[in-house]
Amino acid sequence: MTPTPDSDLQLLTQAALFDGLTEAQLHTIQQHATLVRVPRRTFFFHQGEAATTFYLLREGQVRLSQINPEGKQVIIHLFGPGDVLAVIVVLSNAPYPLSAEAITDCVAWAWNRETAVHLMEQCPRLAINGMDMVAGRFLELQNRYRELSTERVEQRVARALIRLIHQRNGYQEQKPYPLLSLTRQDLAEMTGTTLYTVSRICSSWEQQGLLEAGREQLHIHKLEELTTIADDLRPSPPNFPPRPN
Template sequence: MPDDHPTVRAAFQGLSPAEIGTILTGTTTARLAAGEPLFLQGDPADRFFLLKEGWLKVTQVTADGQKLIVRIVHPGEFFGFAPALQRDLYPGTCEAIVDSEALVWPRRRWQAVLGAAPSVTLSIVQAIGRKLDEAHDRLRELSTEEAARRVARLVLRLRAKAGEDALETDEGIELPYPLTRQDIADMSGNTLHTVSRIMAAWESQGVLGRGRRKVVIADARALQDIAGDED
Protein backbone atom coordinates (compact mmCIF):
# COMPACT_ATOMS: atom_id res chain seq x y z
CA MET A 1 0.00 0.00 0.00
CA PRO A 2 1.56 3.36 -0.99
CA ASP A 3 0.54 5.01 2.32
CA ASP A 4 0.45 2.64 5.28
CA HIS A 5 -0.70 5.17 7.87
CA PRO A 6 -3.37 3.52 10.10
CA THR A 7 -5.93 6.25 9.39
CA VAL A 8 -5.46 5.75 5.64
CA ARG A 9 -5.78 1.98 6.03
CA ALA A 10 -9.02 2.45 7.96
CA ALA A 11 -10.42 4.92 5.42
CA PHE A 12 -9.96 2.45 2.58
CA GLN A 13 -10.59 -0.78 4.45
CA GLY A 14 -12.10 -3.49 2.27
CA LEU A 15 -10.85 -2.08 -1.02
CA SER A 16 -8.61 -4.07 -3.32
CA PRO A 17 -4.94 -3.10 -3.76
CA ALA A 18 -5.77 -1.97 -7.30
CA GLU A 19 -8.57 0.32 -6.06
CA ILE A 20 -6.35 1.76 -3.34
CA GLY A 21 -3.54 2.30 -5.83
CA THR A 22 -5.88 4.21 -8.12
CA ILE A 23 -7.21 6.34 -5.27
CA LEU A 24 -3.76 7.23 -3.92
CA THR A 25 -2.16 7.99 -7.28
CA GLY A 26 -0.68 11.47 -7.24
CA THR A 27 -1.11 12.04 -3.49
CA THR A 28 1.32 13.90 -1.27
CA THR A 29 1.42 14.51 2.49
CA ALA A 30 1.10 17.93 4.14
CA ARG A 31 2.56 18.30 7.64
CA LEU A 32 1.43 21.28 9.69
CA ALA A 33 2.60 22.74 12.96
CA ALA A 34 -0.04 23.94 15.43
CA GLY A 35 -1.48 27.21 14.17
CA GLU A 36 -0.18 26.75 10.62
CA PRO A 37 -2.75 27.17 7.81
CA LEU A 38 -3.29 24.52 5.17
CA PHE A 39 -5.20 26.95 2.97
CA LEU A 40 -6.70 30.40 3.33
CA GLN A 41 -10.15 31.74 2.57
CA GLY A 42 -10.12 32.86 -1.06
CA ASP A 43 -7.16 30.68 -2.10
CA PRO A 44 -7.56 28.69 -5.36
CA ALA A 45 -9.31 25.41 -4.54
CA ASP A 46 -6.69 23.25 -6.22
CA ARG A 47 -6.54 20.39 -3.67
CA PHE A 48 -8.73 18.17 -1.48
CA PHE A 49 -7.72 16.21 1.60
CA LEU A 50 -8.01 13.38 4.13
CA LEU A 51 -6.83 14.15 7.67
CA LYS A 52 -4.39 11.47 8.80
CA GLU A 53 -3.66 12.73 12.32
CA GLY A 54 -4.18 15.80 14.45
CA TRP A 55 -7.13 18.20 14.40
CA LEU A 56 -7.90 21.17 12.18
CA LYS A 57 -10.35 24.04 12.39
CA VAL A 58 -12.06 25.68 9.44
CA THR A 59 -12.97 29.35 9.85
CA GLN A 60 -14.81 31.88 7.73
CA VAL A 61 -14.79 35.66 7.86
CA THR A 62 -18.19 37.11 6.99
CA ALA A 63 -18.84 40.20 4.89
CA ASP A 64 -19.15 42.29 8.07
CA GLY A 65 -15.81 41.04 9.39
CA GLN A 66 -17.08 38.47 11.90
CA LYS A 67 -14.93 35.36 12.26
CA LEU A 68 -16.75 32.04 12.63
CA ILE A 69 -15.39 28.55 13.26
CA VAL A 70 -17.53 26.42 11.00
CA ARG A 71 -15.97 23.00 11.46
CA ILE A 72 -13.48 20.93 13.45
CA VAL A 73 -11.86 18.29 11.21
CA HIS A 74 -11.08 14.97 12.91
CA PRO A 75 -8.68 12.19 11.84
CA GLY A 76 -10.10 10.05 9.05
CA GLU A 77 -12.35 12.80 7.65
CA PHE A 78 -12.28 14.03 4.07
CA PHE A 79 -12.35 17.82 3.71
CA GLY A 80 -11.68 20.63 1.26
CA PHE A 81 -14.81 19.85 -0.77
CA ALA A 82 -14.65 22.84 -3.11
CA PRO A 83 -14.51 20.56 -6.21
CA ALA A 84 -17.74 18.83 -5.16
CA LEU A 85 -19.47 22.18 -4.80
CA GLN A 86 -18.00 23.48 -8.08
CA ARG A 87 -16.14 26.24 -6.26
CA ASP A 88 -12.93 27.67 -7.64
CA LEU A 89 -11.91 29.24 -4.31
CA TYR A 90 -11.88 27.87 -0.77
CA PRO A 91 -14.76 29.47 1.18
CA GLY A 92 -12.84 29.33 4.46
CA THR A 93 -9.43 29.05 6.10
CA CYS A 94 -8.19 25.70 7.42
CA GLU A 95 -5.47 25.63 10.07
CA ALA A 96 -4.00 23.10 12.46
CA ILE A 97 -5.13 23.15 16.09
CA VAL A 98 -2.24 20.81 16.99
CA ASP A 99 0.58 19.34 14.92
CA SER A 100 -1.26 17.56 12.11
CA GLU A 101 -0.79 15.58 8.92
CA ALA A 102 -3.08 15.36 5.89
CA LEU A 103 -3.17 13.32 2.70
CA VAL A 104 -3.44 15.66 -0.30
CA TRP A 105 -4.89 15.09 -3.75
CA PRO A 106 -4.61 17.58 -6.63
CA ARG A 107 -8.00 18.79 -7.83
CA ARG A 108 -7.56 17.09 -11.20
CA ARG A 109 -7.82 13.71 -9.39
CA TRP A 110 -11.33 14.42 -8.02
CA GLN A 111 -13.28 12.44 -10.61
CA ALA A 112 -10.80 9.56 -10.59
CA VAL A 113 -11.02 9.22 -6.80
CA LEU A 114 -14.81 9.30 -6.86
CA GLY A 115 -14.92 6.68 -9.59
CA ALA A 116 -12.37 4.34 -8.04
CA ALA A 117 -14.69 2.72 -5.47
CA PRO A 118 -18.33 3.26 -4.41
CA SER A 119 -17.37 3.20 -0.72
CA VAL A 120 -15.09 6.21 -1.16
CA THR A 121 -17.80 8.12 -2.97
CA LEU A 122 -20.22 7.27 -0.15
CA SER A 123 -17.73 8.42 2.51
CA ILE A 124 -17.27 11.76 0.77
CA VAL A 125 -21.01 12.25 0.24
CA GLN A 126 -21.67 11.41 3.89
CA ALA A 127 -18.99 13.88 5.00
CA ILE A 128 -20.58 16.61 2.89
CA GLY A 129 -23.97 15.69 4.33
CA ARG A 130 -22.68 15.94 7.91
CA LYS A 131 -21.21 19.33 7.12
CA LEU A 132 -24.58 20.55 5.80
CA ASP A 133 -26.45 19.08 8.78
CA GLU A 134 -24.11 20.88 11.16
CA ALA A 135 -24.67 24.14 9.30
CA HIS A 136 -28.45 23.70 9.49
CA ASP A 137 -28.29 22.88 13.21
CA ARG A 138 -26.21 25.94 13.82
CA LEU A 139 -28.57 28.23 11.93
CA ARG A 140 -31.54 26.83 13.85
CA GLU A 141 -29.79 27.26 17.19
CA LEU A 142 -28.70 30.81 16.41
CA SER A 143 -32.26 31.81 15.60
CA THR A 144 -34.16 29.92 18.31
CA GLU A 145 -32.00 29.08 21.31
CA GLU A 146 -30.48 31.09 24.14
CA ALA A 147 -26.72 31.38 24.65
CA ALA A 148 -26.15 28.77 27.38
CA ARG A 149 -28.08 26.10 25.52
CA ARG A 150 -26.09 26.79 22.32
CA VAL A 151 -22.82 26.42 24.22
CA ALA A 152 -23.97 23.21 25.92
CA ARG A 153 -25.12 21.67 22.64
CA LEU A 154 -21.84 22.63 20.99
CA VAL A 155 -19.72 21.04 23.73
CA LEU A 156 -21.79 17.85 23.61
CA ARG A 157 -21.44 17.66 19.81
CA LEU A 158 -17.68 18.09 20.06
CA ARG A 159 -17.55 15.37 22.71
CA ALA A 160 -19.57 13.00 20.53
CA LYS A 161 -17.38 13.62 17.48
CA ALA A 162 -14.20 13.09 19.49
CA GLY A 163 -15.34 9.55 20.33
CA GLU A 164 -12.56 7.38 21.71
CA ASP A 165 -10.04 10.21 21.25
CA ALA A 166 -11.59 12.06 24.20
CA LEU A 167 -9.40 11.80 27.29
CA GLU A 168 -10.50 10.50 30.70
CA THR A 169 -8.98 12.64 33.45
CA ASP A 170 -9.51 13.06 37.18
CA GLU A 171 -11.76 16.06 36.42
CA GLY A 172 -13.85 14.39 33.72
CA ILE A 173 -13.83 13.85 29.95
CA GLU A 174 -11.41 16.21 28.18
CA LEU A 175 -11.66 17.10 24.50
CA PRO A 176 -8.47 15.89 22.79
CA TYR A 177 -7.46 19.28 21.37
CA PRO A 178 -7.12 22.76 22.88
CA LEU A 179 -9.99 25.23 22.54
CA THR A 180 -10.09 28.76 23.89
CA ARG A 181 -13.24 30.49 25.07
CA GLN A 182 -12.92 32.65 21.97
CA ASP A 183 -13.07 29.46 19.88
CA ILE A 184 -16.23 28.41 21.71
CA ALA A 185 -17.70 31.86 21.11
CA ASP A 186 -16.83 31.69 17.41
CA MET A 187 -18.48 28.27 17.06
CA SER A 188 -21.60 28.99 19.11
CA GLY A 189 -22.40 32.45 17.77
CA ASN A 190 -21.90 34.19 21.12
CA THR A 191 -19.63 36.97 22.31
CA LEU A 192 -16.46 36.16 24.23
CA HIS A 193 -17.91 37.93 27.29
CA THR A 194 -21.05 35.76 27.21
CA VAL A 195 -19.13 32.50 26.79
CA SER A 196 -16.65 33.40 29.53
CA ARG A 197 -19.50 34.16 31.93
CA ILE A 198 -21.33 30.91 31.09
CA MET A 199 -18.28 28.65 31.30
CA ALA A 200 -17.01 30.28 34.52
CA ALA A 201 -20.39 29.62 36.11
CA TRP A 202 -20.36 26.00 34.93
CA GLU A 203 -16.87 25.52 36.34
CA SER A 204 -18.06 26.87 39.71
CA GLN A 205 -21.06 24.54 39.60
CA GLY A 206 -18.96 21.48 38.70
CA VAL A 207 -20.47 21.06 35.23
CA LEU A 208 -17.08 21.69 33.58
CA GLY A 209 -13.60 21.06 34.90
CA ARG A 210 -11.09 23.86 35.12
CA GLY A 211 -8.27 24.06 32.60
CA ARG A 212 -6.53 26.64 30.45
CA ARG A 213 -7.33 26.14 26.74
CA LYS A 214 -9.07 22.87 27.62
CA VAL A 215 -12.70 21.82 27.69
CA VAL A 216 -13.37 19.18 30.35
CA ILE A 217 -16.87 17.80 30.89
CA ALA A 218 -17.15 17.04 34.59
CA ASP A 219 -20.91 16.38 34.73
CA ALA A 220 -22.32 15.19 31.40
CA ARG A 221 -25.83 14.75 32.82
CA ALA A 222 -25.97 18.36 33.95
CA LEU A 223 -24.68 19.54 30.58
CA GLN A 224 -27.35 17.49 28.80
CA ASP A 225 -30.00 19.06 31.03
CA ILE A 226 -28.79 22.54 30.07
CA ALA A 227 -28.77 21.54 26.40
CA GLY A 228 -32.28 20.16 26.69
CA ASP A 229 -31.18 16.68 25.54
CA GLU A 230 -33.14 13.73 26.81
CA ASP A 231 -30.28 11.24 26.50
Protein backbone atom coordinates in the same frame (compact mmCIF):
# COMPACT_ATOMS: atom_id res chain seq x y z
CA MET B 1 5.21 17.45 0.26
CA THR B 2 7.05 14.14 0.43
CA PRO B 3 6.35 10.87 -1.35
CA THR B 4 4.24 8.60 0.83
CA PRO B 5 6.09 5.74 2.51
CA ASP B 6 4.56 2.28 2.31
CA SER B 7 3.67 2.03 5.96
CA ASP B 8 1.34 4.99 5.58
CA LEU B 9 -0.41 3.47 2.62
CA GLN B 10 -1.60 0.69 4.86
CA LEU B 11 -3.30 3.21 7.09
CA LEU B 12 -4.82 5.01 4.19
CA THR B 13 -6.78 2.01 3.01
CA GLN B 14 -8.53 1.84 6.36
CA ALA B 15 -10.15 5.25 6.07
CA ALA B 16 -13.95 5.32 5.92
CA LEU B 17 -13.72 7.32 2.72
CA PHE B 18 -12.28 4.30 0.93
CA ASP B 19 -14.70 1.75 2.26
CA GLY B 20 -15.76 -0.89 -0.19
CA LEU B 21 -13.18 -0.14 -2.85
CA THR B 22 -11.31 -2.88 -4.69
CA GLU B 23 -7.60 -3.55 -4.27
CA ALA B 24 -6.88 -2.16 -7.71
CA GLN B 25 -8.78 1.04 -7.00
CA LEU B 26 -7.01 1.51 -3.68
CA HIS B 27 -3.73 1.08 -5.47
CA THR B 28 -4.50 3.85 -7.94
CA ILE B 29 -5.59 6.13 -5.14
CA GLN B 30 -2.40 5.45 -3.24
CA GLN B 31 -0.29 6.23 -6.25
CA HIS B 32 -1.72 9.69 -6.53
CA ALA B 33 -1.63 10.55 -2.86
CA THR B 34 0.98 12.80 -1.32
CA LEU B 35 1.59 13.22 2.37
CA VAL B 36 1.62 16.75 3.77
CA ARG B 37 2.61 18.03 7.17
CA VAL B 38 0.98 21.19 8.41
CA PRO B 39 2.41 22.62 11.63
CA ARG B 40 0.26 24.08 14.39
CA ARG B 41 -1.09 27.56 13.65
CA THR B 42 -0.48 27.36 9.92
CA PHE B 43 -3.09 26.92 7.23
CA PHE B 44 -4.08 24.14 4.87
CA PHE B 45 -5.70 26.83 2.75
CA HIS B 46 -7.18 30.28 3.02
CA GLN B 47 -10.67 31.50 2.23
CA GLY B 48 -10.70 32.87 -1.32
CA GLU B 49 -7.80 30.84 -2.74
CA ALA B 50 -8.46 28.59 -5.71
CA ALA B 51 -9.48 25.15 -4.51
CA THR B 52 -6.80 22.90 -5.94
CA THR B 53 -6.40 20.19 -3.34
CA PHE B 54 -8.50 18.04 -1.11
CA TYR B 55 -7.28 16.36 2.05
CA LEU B 56 -7.86 13.36 4.21
CA LEU B 57 -6.73 14.17 7.73
CA ARG B 58 -4.60 11.53 9.42
CA GLU B 59 -3.40 13.24 12.58
CA GLY B 60 -4.16 16.49 14.32
CA GLN B 61 -7.03 18.90 14.59
CA VAL B 62 -8.21 21.45 12.09
CA ARG B 63 -10.40 24.50 12.53
CA LEU B 64 -12.63 25.47 9.60
CA SER B 65 -13.57 29.10 9.83
CA GLN B 66 -15.11 31.83 7.78
CA ILE B 67 -14.49 35.54 8.07
CA ASN B 68 -17.16 38.07 7.21
CA PRO B 69 -16.45 41.40 5.50
CA GLU B 70 -16.52 43.14 8.85
CA GLY B 71 -13.72 40.91 10.10
CA LYS B 72 -15.73 38.79 12.49
CA GLN B 73 -14.76 35.16 12.45
CA VAL B 74 -17.12 32.22 12.65
CA ILE B 75 -16.03 28.66 13.37
CA ILE B 76 -17.91 26.30 11.10
CA HIS B 77 -16.40 23.01 12.16
CA LEU B 78 -13.57 21.29 13.93
CA PHE B 79 -11.99 18.30 12.21
CA GLY B 80 -10.21 15.30 13.61
CA PRO B 81 -8.40 12.28 12.14
CA GLY B 82 -10.34 10.46 9.41
CA ASP B 83 -12.25 13.53 8.30
CA VAL B 84 -12.04 14.90 4.80
CA LEU B 85 -11.38 18.54 3.98
CA ALA B 86 -12.73 20.35 0.95
CA VAL B 87 -14.22 17.32 -0.80
CA ILE B 88 -17.14 19.21 -2.18
CA VAL B 89 -15.54 22.42 -3.19
CA VAL B 90 -12.78 20.75 -5.10
CA LEU B 91 -15.27 19.29 -7.56
CA SER B 92 -16.76 22.56 -8.64
CA ASN B 93 -13.72 24.70 -9.28
CA ALA B 94 -14.79 27.53 -7.05
CA PRO B 95 -12.46 29.19 -4.54
CA TYR B 96 -12.33 27.80 -1.00
CA PRO B 97 -15.24 29.41 0.82
CA LEU B 98 -13.43 29.27 4.16
CA SER B 99 -10.06 28.77 5.79
CA ALA B 100 -8.62 25.64 7.36
CA GLU B 101 -6.11 26.15 10.14
CA ALA B 102 -4.16 23.47 11.96
CA ILE B 103 -4.72 23.89 15.67
CA THR B 104 -2.30 21.09 16.42
CA ASP B 105 0.49 19.70 14.23
CA CYS B 106 -1.20 17.84 11.41
CA VAL B 107 -0.49 15.07 8.94
CA ALA B 108 -2.77 14.58 5.96
CA TRP B 109 -2.97 12.93 2.58
CA ALA B 110 -3.61 15.21 -0.33
CA TRP B 111 -4.90 14.83 -3.86
CA ASN B 112 -5.24 17.53 -6.43
CA ARG B 113 -8.40 18.53 -8.19
CA GLU B 114 -7.87 16.67 -11.42
CA THR B 115 -7.03 13.36 -9.81
CA ALA B 116 -9.94 13.72 -7.43
CA VAL B 117 -12.44 14.12 -10.25
CA HIS B 118 -10.74 11.42 -12.25
CA LEU B 119 -10.75 8.97 -9.36
CA MET B 120 -14.41 9.54 -8.66
CA GLU B 121 -15.31 8.99 -12.26
CA GLN B 122 -13.41 5.71 -12.12
CA CYS B 123 -14.81 4.57 -8.76
CA PRO B 124 -18.44 5.55 -8.20
CA ARG B 125 -18.12 4.06 -4.77
CA LEU B 126 -15.63 6.75 -3.85
CA ALA B 127 -18.07 9.47 -4.91
CA ILE B 128 -20.83 7.86 -2.89
CA ASN B 129 -18.63 7.55 0.18
CA GLY B 130 -17.62 11.17 -0.18
CA MET B 131 -21.23 12.20 -0.44
CA ASP B 132 -22.00 10.22 2.66
CA MET B 133 -19.38 12.07 4.65
CA VAL B 134 -20.63 15.36 3.33
CA ALA B 135 -24.12 14.33 4.34
CA GLY B 136 -23.04 14.04 7.95
CA ARG B 137 -21.52 17.51 7.95
CA PHE B 138 -24.59 18.86 6.22
CA LEU B 139 -26.92 17.49 8.85
CA GLU B 140 -24.78 18.87 11.63
CA LEU B 141 -24.73 22.29 10.04
CA GLN B 142 -28.50 22.21 9.61
CA ASN B 143 -28.95 21.41 13.25
CA ARG B 144 -26.58 24.10 14.37
CA TYR B 145 -28.39 26.55 12.16
CA ARG B 146 -31.67 25.65 13.79
CA GLU B 147 -30.15 25.93 17.23
CA LEU B 148 -28.64 29.29 16.43
CA SER B 149 -31.97 30.65 15.39
CA THR B 150 -34.13 29.18 18.14
CA GLU B 151 -32.07 28.56 21.25
CA ARG B 152 -30.56 30.78 23.88
CA VAL B 153 -26.85 31.27 24.22
CA GLU B 154 -26.45 29.09 27.28
CA GLN B 155 -28.01 26.13 25.52
CA ARG B 156 -25.85 26.54 22.47
CA VAL B 157 -22.67 26.67 24.49
CA ALA B 158 -23.73 23.55 26.37
CA ARG B 159 -24.38 21.76 23.09
CA ALA B 160 -21.04 22.83 21.67
CA LEU B 161 -19.24 21.32 24.65
CA ILE B 162 -21.25 18.12 24.41
CA ARG B 163 -20.38 17.81 20.74
CA LEU B 164 -16.71 18.36 21.41
CA ILE B 165 -16.64 15.66 24.06
CA HIS B 166 -18.45 13.21 21.81
CA GLN B 167 -16.12 13.98 18.96
CA ARG B 168 -13.10 13.22 21.18
CA ASN B 169 -14.68 10.15 22.68
CA GLY B 170 -16.08 8.62 19.54
CA TYR B 171 -19.47 8.59 21.25
CA GLN B 172 -18.53 6.20 24.02
CA GLU B 173 -19.43 7.44 27.43
CA GLN B 174 -16.14 7.37 29.35
CA LYS B 175 -15.11 9.22 32.44
CA PRO B 176 -13.19 11.24 33.19
CA TYR B 177 -14.07 13.27 30.15
CA PRO B 178 -11.13 14.40 28.02
CA LEU B 179 -9.79 17.85 28.59
CA LEU B 180 -10.88 20.42 26.01
CA SER B 181 -8.29 22.94 24.86
CA LEU B 182 -9.87 26.04 23.47
CA THR B 183 -10.18 29.69 24.32
CA ARG B 184 -13.39 31.39 25.36
CA GLN B 185 -13.13 33.25 22.09
CA ASP B 186 -13.14 29.97 20.14
CA LEU B 187 -16.20 28.79 21.97
CA ALA B 188 -17.89 32.11 21.27
CA GLU B 189 -17.16 31.83 17.56
CA MET B 190 -18.58 28.33 17.53
CA THR B 191 -21.83 29.35 19.13
CA GLY B 192 -22.49 32.76 17.66
CA THR B 193 -21.94 34.82 20.76
CA THR B 194 -19.23 36.86 22.41
CA LEU B 195 -16.17 36.14 24.45
CA TYR B 196 -17.72 37.93 27.42
CA THR B 197 -20.89 35.95 27.50
CA VAL B 198 -19.06 32.64 27.23
CA SER B 199 -16.80 33.65 30.07
CA ARG B 200 -19.74 34.51 32.28
CA ILE B 201 -21.47 31.23 31.49
CA CYS B 202 -18.37 29.18 32.22
CA SER B 203 -17.85 30.98 35.51
CA SER B 204 -21.38 30.20 36.53
CA TRP B 205 -21.02 26.55 35.57
CA GLU B 206 -17.76 26.33 37.44
CA GLN B 207 -19.48 27.64 40.58
CA GLN B 208 -22.11 24.94 40.18
CA GLY B 209 -19.36 22.33 39.91
CA LEU B 210 -20.21 21.30 36.34
CA LEU B 211 -16.67 21.87 35.13
CA GLU B 212 -13.28 23.32 35.88
CA ALA B 213 -12.22 26.27 33.80
CA GLY B 214 -8.63 27.21 33.14
CA ARG B 215 -6.64 29.20 30.68
CA GLU B 216 -7.40 27.77 27.23
CA GLN B 217 -8.93 24.70 28.75
CA LEU B 218 -12.11 23.30 30.14
CA HIS B 219 -12.48 20.11 32.10
CA ILE B 220 -16.02 18.85 32.13
CA HIS B 221 -17.18 16.97 35.21
CA LYS B 222 -20.90 16.52 34.77
CA LEU B 223 -21.85 16.05 31.16
CA GLU B 224 -25.38 14.98 32.08
CA GLU B 225 -26.07 18.33 33.68
CA LEU B 226 -24.96 20.05 30.50
CA THR B 227 -27.40 17.90 28.57
CA THR B 228 -30.15 19.03 30.87
CA ILE B 229 -29.27 22.64 30.23
CA ALA B 230 -29.08 22.09 26.47
CA ASP B 231 -32.50 20.46 26.35
CA ASP B 232 -34.16 22.76 28.81
CA LEU B 233 -36.91 24.41 26.85
CA ARG B 234 -37.69 27.63 28.60
CA PRO B 235 -38.15 30.44 26.10
CA SER B 236 -38.05 33.08 28.81
CA PRO B 237 -41.78 32.75 29.55
CA PRO B 238 -43.28 36.08 30.44
CA ASN B 239 -45.48 34.88 33.28
CA PHE B 240 -43.29 32.34 34.99
CA PRO B 241 -41.17 33.50 37.87
CA PRO B 242 -37.48 33.42 36.94
CA ARG B 243 -37.25 29.83 38.24
CA PRO B 244 -36.42 29.26 41.91
CA ASN B 245 -32.79 28.45 42.48
